[in-house]
Amino acid sequence: MPPRRPPSALRAVTIHSLADALAALEAGAAVGRPVILLSAAGAAAYAGAGWFAAVIGRARQQWPAVDAIAMLDCGDRAELAQGALRAGLTDIVFTGPRGVAARLADIAGQSGARLHRKRPASLDLANEPDPPAACRAWLGRG
Secondary structure, rough: OOOOOOHHEEEEEEEEEHHHHHHHHHHHHHHOOOEEEEEOOOOHHOOOOHHHHHHHHHHHHOOOOEEEEEEEEOOHHHHHHHHHHOOOEEEEEOOOOHHHHHHHHHHHOOOOOOOEEOOEEEEHHHHHOHHHHHHHHHHHHO
16 A cells, blocks of 8 residues: 655656666665655556556565555546546546546545646656666655
């Protein structure tokens, strides 16, 4: 089960693959800090909730003791946010209209999930030459 502390208290790492998720969790274990595993912006549209959930599941199998939140970015697509909730994801980013967000937040809350209106600041591993080292440095700050 993901930690229920406010995500604003955690540092986020934007992941693009299983290797990225593993690097982030390994770093979290090394520095003794929880982490947000954040999808790329709008990833729900091109990678899908199922892919993201599978990556997170595999990563958590290898690092079960690391305190981590998995957060899928659904952009402004309400149907993708609903699909993410159906897939069992507990933290989603939705940037669409405020009224739609309120309805989605209510739906999310009924299942113990959280809707976030903006992406947290993060370390994006897309162009990092040494993701494990970058994650250790990022998570070790503050």
